[in-house]
Structures are given as C-alpha cells and as structure tokens.
Amino acid sequence: MRRSIATVSLSGSLADKLTAIGGAGFDGVEIFENDLVSSRMSPEDVRHRAAGLGLAVELYQPLRDFEAVPPALLERNLRRAEHKFAVMRRLGATRLLVCSTVSPDSVDDDELAAEQLRTLAERAAQHGIQIAYEALAWGRHVSDYLHSWRIVRMADHPNLGLCLDSFHILSRDADPYAIETIPGEKIFFLQLADAPTLPMDVLYWSRHYRCFPGQGDLDLPGFTAHVLRAGYDGPLSLEIFNDIFRQAAGMRTALDAMRSLAFLEETVGERLGGSAASLAPPPPPVVPTGFAFVELAVPSTAAPGEQLSSLGFVRTGVHAGKPVELWEQGGARILLNTGSPESEDGPALGAIGLESPDPAASVKRAEALLSPVLPRTRGPRDAPLDAVAAPDGTELFFCRTRHADHSSWTDDFTEGRRDPAGDAAEITRIDHVALTQPWHHFDEASLFYRSVLGLRPHESLELPDPYGLLRSRAVSTGDGAVRMALNVAYAGGPSRAPDAARQHIALASRDIVATVRRARAAGAAPLPIPDNYYDDLEARHDLGAERHRTLRELGLLYDRDEHGEFLHFYTATSGRVFFEVVQRIGGYRGYGAVNAPIRLAAQHAVPGGARPL
Structure with a gap:
C-alpha cells in the first residue's frame, strides 16, 4: 500500500x-x-x-x-x-x-x-x-x-x-x-x-x-x-x-x-x-536470545577493572588490535575500551552485544526498518560483527558467541589473566541494561526496540525522584533473556542534567549476599541506603527478623510481585555508569521500580562518590 x-x-x-x-x-x-x-x-x-x-x-x-x-x-x-x-x-x-x-x-x-x-x-x-x-x-x-x-x-x-x-x-x-x-x-x-x-x-x-x-x-x-x-x-x-x-x-x-x-x-x-497481499512487511524479526556483552568506554588514565574485580569479574582477554579488555564472570561479559573518545568524562556505556540466532538476518531486519549498519574500522583478522545505532546513539551488535557454526567475536581477544577466585561465578549473566534516553527520543526508542529487535513493551511508569519525575518503560523478550529499561528524566531544572545521562548495567547473581560481602571485602561498598527505608520495609513486609537484619546490614533492597521476590543493590556511579546486582527468586518479573526513588535520592546524596571501574 x-x-x-x-x-x-x-x-x-x-x-x-x-x-x-x-x-x-x-x-x-x-x-x-x-x-x-x-x-x-x-x-x-x-x-x-x-x-x-x-x-x-x-x-x-x-x-x-x-x-x-x-x-x-x-x-x-x-x-x-x-x-x-x-x-x-x-x-x-x-x-x-x-x-x-x-x-x-x-x-x-x-x-x-x-x-x-x-x-x-x-x-x-x-x-x-x-x-x-x-x-x-x-x-x-x-x-x-x-x-x-x-x-x-x-x-x-x-x-x-x-x-x-x-x-x-x-x-x-x-x-x-x-x-x-x-x-x-x-x-x-x-x-x-x-x-x-x-x-x-x-x-x-x-x-x-x-x-x-x-x-x-x-x-x-x-x-x-x-x-x-x-x-x-x-x-x-x-x-x-x-x-x-x-x-x-x-x-x-x-x-x-x-x-x-x-x-x-x-x-x-x-x-x-x-x-494481506497489498502490504509490504519487512523481513521477519530475529529476537535476540541474550546479551553477548556490554562495552564501556573508560579513560586510559583510570585503573580499568577495579570495580569489576570487586564484584568477582576477571580479565580473560585483550583485543589483538585495539585497546579493549574482556572481563568475564559466568555468562556476563564486560568490555573495557580505553581508546574511545566517549571516555573523556569518565566511563560511559557505548555498545551492547546481542546474541542473535542469525546475525545476518538481524541486520536485514534492521536495514528494512531504516536502521542502517554503522561504518566500522575492522582489522583483517577481526570477526565480522555488524552494528546499528539505537536512537540514543548506543551501538547494538548482532553476535553469536562461541558457536561452532559461526565466527565468534571472542576470537579477537588473546587470552589474558585468569583468577581462580572467578570460578565461583556468583554472577551468572547480564540481567538487564538501563538506558537513559534524550527526552525527545523516548517514543522513538520504544518503537525501535519493539520493531527492530522484536522486544515486547511493558507498561510506562512515572517514578518520583527528589528533583522531578523519571519516565521509564521496559522492553524485553518473552522469556526475559533480554531486558532493557528505557528511562528519561522529563521534569526538573538544570540540577538534573548530570543525572539525566546515567546508564546502568544490572548483573544477575545466584547468591547476592555472597556478592555484596565480596564487594565489601574488596572495599567497594554498595550505594548507602537510609535506615528509614528498612524501617518502612519492615512495616510493609514481614520477612523475619534475621532476614531484615541481613538486608539492613548489607544495604540490599527488596521487592516482590505475585511471581516471586527481588533482591538488589547498586554500586557507586563512575562517570555515567553504575552497576546493579540483582537476584530474582522464583519467577519475579519486574525491575524493582518501587525502589527507584530510593536509589535516585541516594545517588543525589552521594555526589562525587564514584570509583574507577
């Protein structure tokens, strides 16, 4: 038509x-x-x-x-x-x-x-x-x-x-x-x-x-x-x-x-x-099956990996031709790129790798929906890896990691240092990525992830923070293998500008208590949560005295829905990026949105509390 x-x-x-x-x-x-x-x-x-x-x-x-x-x-x-x-x-x-x-x-x-x-x-x-x-x-x-x-x-x-x-x-x-x-x-x-x-x-x-x-x-x-x-x-x-x-x-x-x-x-x-013969639909969607990696641009003057080490990550590879390190724990992979111009003001999220059953078909779908492949400098031995740009500029790569029938991007990395402590693999994968959108690109982003990637949109939420409102909408695969939270701060004055650029990476842990204790032992305390939060939590949920003590002691936040429970904590912000560690118990489907105002208030209260990655 x-x-x-x-x-x-x-x-x-x-x-x-x-x-x-x-x-x-x-x-x-x-x-x-x-x-x-x-x-x-x-x-x-x-x-x-x-x-x-x-x-x-x-x-x-x-x-x-x-x-x-x-x-x-x-x-x-x-x-x-x-x-x-x-x-x-x-x-x-x-x-x-x-x-x-x-x-x-x-x-x-x-x-x-x-x-x-x-x-x-x-x-x-x-x-x-x-x-x-x-x-x-x-x-x-x-x-x-x-x-x-x-x-x-x-x-x-x-x-x-x-x-x-x-x-x-x-x-x-x-x-x-x-x-x-x-x-x-x-x-x-x-x-x-x-x-x-x-x-x-x-x-x-x-x-x-x-x-x-x-x-x-x-x-x-x-x-x-x-x-x-x-x-x-x-x-x-x-x-x-x-x-x-x-x-x-x-x-x-x-x-x-x-x-x-x-x-x-x-x-x-x-x-x-x-x-429907008169219609001209694009090639069918190729729904991603997981996160291959998240890439962070970090300053060359920083000590890359310090915060990742405190969370149990180990450096497992160095790119053969670029200043990029591969850090892993379980199925979670983080790339640290010290050669990107985006790193000048501190760490920033620049790229996301998505596992695709058919990367070439993913590219065809994106191009048909007016998202062309980005030009990219590639070495003669680099794995073929195509990316498109999301509305906020984040590069999205379509990958097949360590599959026998497809070249793997991990082959571009020489083997690096391995630490036996990393074998515990409390963190199993990337749970979700939260991307803060420019206010005028929010609806465009929602359509982009829904149409180009085949993700399902969830209810749009308005979350209060000390300086205005945060609008948020999650998109995900049906099985939750890929989850993204799209955020935009659309109310407030100039004081909101630093917060409007924040991005965060949520890591799934099978034992969040052990993960937070490891981080504390390494000197990387979670974002401080006020005691008033825990007083209110005890009023809202009877979790037993011992469990409430543990949550308060370790700075863990709590949520539940009809499907299960959710424990999580946040690290300090470094540059534009902070990490969240989460544990889903049962079939919990949300993102802890009820605790977002607490996190936002805590981040406002700890200016300059950043640690190197």
Missing part, C-alpha cells in the same frame, strides 16, 4: 517537511493548510517539489465548521470551499478533508447536514475533487464514525465519502468492527495515529500526545485490519500532533514515521493472514 504522512506531523518549513518526507521514502503527503498559508512557496511550487521527491499530494486539509448551519453562513462556507478548490487544483490535490463541525452556529440536524454536504460534494465534483468527511471525537453534533457514515449515506453523492481517523475512533472506545460494514469505495481516506492511554480531555490528548503506530497503547493493527477488510485501497497516512515532534529534526521524525508504518504493515499482515 502507499504510505503517506501529513505535513503537520513534522517540524520545520513546508519545504523542509517535503524534503524530509521524500527522503524517508514516503509515497504521498497530506498538505496541512497552515503549512501552505505560512509558506513562501506557491501551490505550483509545492506541487512541483513534491513531484520531484516522488510524492503524490494525497489530501488537502482541513475545511472546518461547514455543515448544518443557517443559509447565510452556508453561502460563506461555500465561498471558502470554492477558494480551497482553486488552491487544490494548483496543488494537484483531489481530496479535501472536511471535519465535523464544532461551531456554535450549527444545529443538531442530520438531514440538514447531509443536504449541505451534498451541495458541497456537487460543487467539488465540478473540480474533480472528493470530499472526505471526518467525525471529530469532540465534534459538536457528530463525534462518532457511524454517525458520520449515516450522514454520508443520507447525502448519497459519489464525491462524498468518509475519512476514518484511528485516534478519533479509538480514543472514544468506539468498536471499530462495524467499519467492515462500510463499502470500501466510500472510505476515501485513512489517517493513523497512536497515543498513550491518558485520562484527560480528548481534544488536549489529541493535540499534544498523538504518536506513531507502535509508540502508544491503541490497537492500531486491529483498527487497520478492519479498514482493509472493508475494501479500502488508498494510502496509509499518518497524522500526528505531538509537542516533541514539533521540536525534533524533521528528517529524523520522518524516518521514525516510516519505520512505524513498516512495522504496522507487518502486524496488520499477521492479523489478516493470506488476505
């Missing part, structure tokens, strides 16, 4: 928007009236620029407050419409969006609305233009798509049909199943927008929180499947109103938009099965 987007969805001038939309590979564009009115480009200029970028002008919008009005106002509205028809001829547009009225001058009279829309359609037909009537969720008299369809049927004109907008329908909890009863040829246009579930006025919700498919909580695949089953064969078009997109770079937003449509076509295709 053709893919389209409304110019209102991007930031910048109309010329910039068209360039970004064409550059992202869209087939068509909706021209939003305000973008044209404020542009120095003539309608002919817009038409020619769009054509040169391979874009069809699919729709001109909107004509507001038209129907069910007194005769004198109808004449003024028809005059407005004739002017728009003239502009549309110059643009090369053949569809006009008409929104259901919100005018206080209108009356609740379906027959009058139908009669006046028929008059409009008759005028439009003389210019070769179709009228797509849309029920606004906040329309004064018409706010439901079935109501708008009733009026279109009453008008009974071939140049009058419907525009179906996913937000206007799903935000009202209307059942979209009845869309399948509407003849496909009477659905003139389809607009798509997702949104997070928020308890607020629908107009404010629409203007500030719409997002691309896959970034919110609405059932866009189900909605779109109903429209296609009805026989609609026009473009899939995005219409987004969002404060973040209005401030983001247009090209980046357009690429994210295209990724969302490709992912939507895939999920709709799964719903439709064999009847």
Whole structure:
C-alpha cells in the first residue's frame, strides 16, 4: 500500500517537511493548510517539489465548521470551499478533508447536514475533487464514525465519502468492527495515529500526545485490519500532533514515521493472514536470545577493572588490535575500551552485544526498518560483527558467541589473566541494561526496540525522584533473556542534567549476599541506603527478623510481585555508569521500580562518590 504522512506531523518549513518526507521514502503527503498559508512557496511550487521527491499530494486539509448551519453562513462556507478548490487544483490535490463541525452556529440536524454536504460534494465534483468527511471525537453534533457514515449515506453523492481517523475512533472506545460494514469505495481516506492511554480531555490528548503506530497503547493493527477488510485501497497516512515532534529534526521524525508504518504493515499482515497481499512487511524479526556483552568506554588514565574485580569479574582477554579488555564472570561479559573518545568524562556505556540466532538476518531486519549498519574500522583478522545505532546513539551488535557454526567475536581477544577466585561465578549473566534516553527520543526508542529487535513493551511508569519525575518503560523478550529499561528524566531544572545521562548495567547473581560481602571485602561498598527505608520495609513486609537484619546490614533492597521476590543493590556511579546486582527468586518479573526513588535520592546524596571501574 502507499504510505503517506501529513505535513503537520513534522517540524520545520513546508519545504523542509517535503524534503524530509521524500527522503524517508514516503509515497504521498497530506498538505496541512497552515503549512501552505505560512509558506513562501506557491501551490505550483509545492506541487512541483513534491513531484520531484516522488510524492503524490494525497489530501488537502482541513475545511472546518461547514455543515448544518443557517443559509447565510452556508453561502460563506461555500465561498471558502470554492477558494480551497482553486488552491487544490494548483496543488494537484483531489481530496479535501472536511471535519465535523464544532461551531456554535450549527444545529443538531442530520438531514440538514447531509443536504449541505451534498451541495458541497456537487460543487467539488465540478473540480474533480472528493470530499472526505471526518467525525471529530469532540465534534459538536457528530463525534462518532457511524454517525458520520449515516450522514454520508443520507447525502448519497459519489464525491462524498468518509475519512476514518484511528485516534478519533479509538480514543472514544468506539468498536471499530462495524467499519467492515462500510463499502470500501466510500472510505476515501485513512489517517493513523497512536497515543498513550491518558485520562484527560480528548481534544488536549489529541493535540499534544498523538504518536506513531507502535509508540502508544491503541490497537492500531486491529483498527487497520478492519479498514482493509472493508475494501479500502488508498494510502496509509499518518497524522500526528505531538509537542516533541514539533521540536525534533524533521528528517529524523520522518524516518521514525516510516519505520512505524513498516512495522504496522507487518502486524496488520499477521492479523489478516493470506488476505494481506497489498502490504509490504519487512523481513521477519530475529529476537535476540541474550546479551553477548556490554562495552564501556573508560579513560586510559583510570585503573580499568577495579570495580569489576570487586564484584568477582576477571580479565580473560585483550583485543589483538585495539585497546579493549574482556572481563568475564559466568555468562556476563564486560568490555573495557580505553581508546574511545566517549571516555573523556569518565566511563560511559557505548555498545551492547546481542546474541542473535542469525546475525545476518538481524541486520536485514534492521536495514528494512531504516536502521542502517554503522561504518566500522575492522582489522583483517577481526570477526565480522555488524552494528546499528539505537536512537540514543548506543551501538547494538548482532553476535553469536562461541558457536561452532559461526565466527565468534571472542576470537579477537588473546587470552589474558585468569583468577581462580572467578570460578565461583556468583554472577551468572547480564540481567538487564538501563538506558537513559534524550527526552525527545523516548517514543522513538520504544518503537525501535519493539520493531527492530522484536522486544515486547511493558507498561510506562512515572517514578518520583527528589528533583522531578523519571519516565521509564521496559522492553524485553518473552522469556526475559533480554531486558532493557528505557528511562528519561522529563521534569526538573538544570540540577538534573548530570543525572539525566546515567546508564546502568544490572548483573544477575545466584547468591547476592555472597556478592555484596565480596564487594565489601574488596572495599567497594554498595550505594548507602537510609535506615528509614528498612524501617518502612519492615512495616510493609514481614520477612523475619534475621532476614531484615541481613538486608539492613548489607544495604540490599527488596521487592516482590505475585511471581516471586527481588533482591538488589547498586554500586557507586563512575562517570555515567553504575552497576546493579540483582537476584530474582522464583519467577519475579519486574525491575524493582518501587525502589527507584530510593536509589535516585541516594545517588543525589552521594555526589562525587564514584570509583574507577
């Protein structure tokens, strides 16, 4: 199917928007009236620029407050419409969006609305233009798509049909199943927008929180499947109103938009099965099976590995051609890179290796979803290892570690020092990685990990900290082999700036008490937790006196859910990075979110408490 987007969805001038939309590979564009009115480009200029970028002008919008009005106002509205028809001829547009009225001058009279829309359609037909009537969720008299369809049927004109907008329908909890009863040829246009579930006025919700498919909580695949089953064969078009997109770079937003449509076509295709021939889904996802490694950029002047040693890691290899060390414990692998420019301000998380059943297929999937392979300097003997960039700049490598049928990245490392103490392997693997996102990339990141990697999104949380709020959303594989927590600090002043850049690596321990005692013996005490926390914990949970004493003594935090228990502690921050050690008991599925405010307050209270890695 053709893919389209409304110019209102991007930031910048109309010329910039068209360039970004064409550059992202869209087939068509909706021209939003305000973008044209404020542009120095003539309608002919817009038409020619769009054509040169391979874009069809699919729709001109909107004509507001038209129907069910007194005769004198109808004449003024028809005059407005004739002017728009003239502009549309110059643009090369053949569809006009008409929104259901919100005018206080209108009356609740379906027959009058139908009669006046028929008059409009008759005028439009003389210019070769179709009228797509849309029920606004906040329309004064018409706010439901079935109501708008009733009026279109009453008008009974071939140049009058419907525009179906996913937000206007799903935000009202209307059942979209009845869309399948509407003849496909009477659905003139389809607009798509997702949104997070928020308890607020629908107009404010629409203007500030719409997002691309896959970034919110609405059932866009189900909605779109109903429209296609009805026989609609026009473009899939995005219409987004969002404060973040209005401030983001247009090209980046357009690429994210295209990724969302490709992912939507895939999920709709799964719903439709064999009847989805018109869709063009990307190659199937290759879900990662675990973490191969996490790479940290560390200053060359630091003593690499000191904190890792205190946690029981040992250096097991040195890269043959790069200043990179491999540190291991159990199945957890940490790379320390002293040659990266990112290390100037202290350790920083720069790359994540993901175990892939088929690295080449993982790359094809990423490229199809507009995440190209990053250029990389590779020595003649280096293992072939491709990476793509996550929205925050973190490099994601697709690996097969120590498999007989695939070259392993570990072969690039010569054997280094081994310590018999490391054989205890209390730490068994990397449990999860928490990545702090730039505030304007959060929704993009959620879609990226969901679409490119096939991870499942979890509920979005808002966590208090002493200086504002932290928004967090976890994504994971179904079995929990790969878990990532995406965080963004979106409230607070300049004092939050140092914290907004923090990343952390959570390590799974089979005996967290032994791990914390080892760390303490090595001089690396966990992040100090106030006694008040443990007083409150005793009030909330009866864990037995001895267990409470152990938690308090060792600085361990506690959580539980219906599946099991969770013990964890945090190290001091070094540069931008800190470690978390966790032990999941039973089938605990969370991330200790209830304790995040305690951690944040403790980190604020210990400035400069960093230790070398």
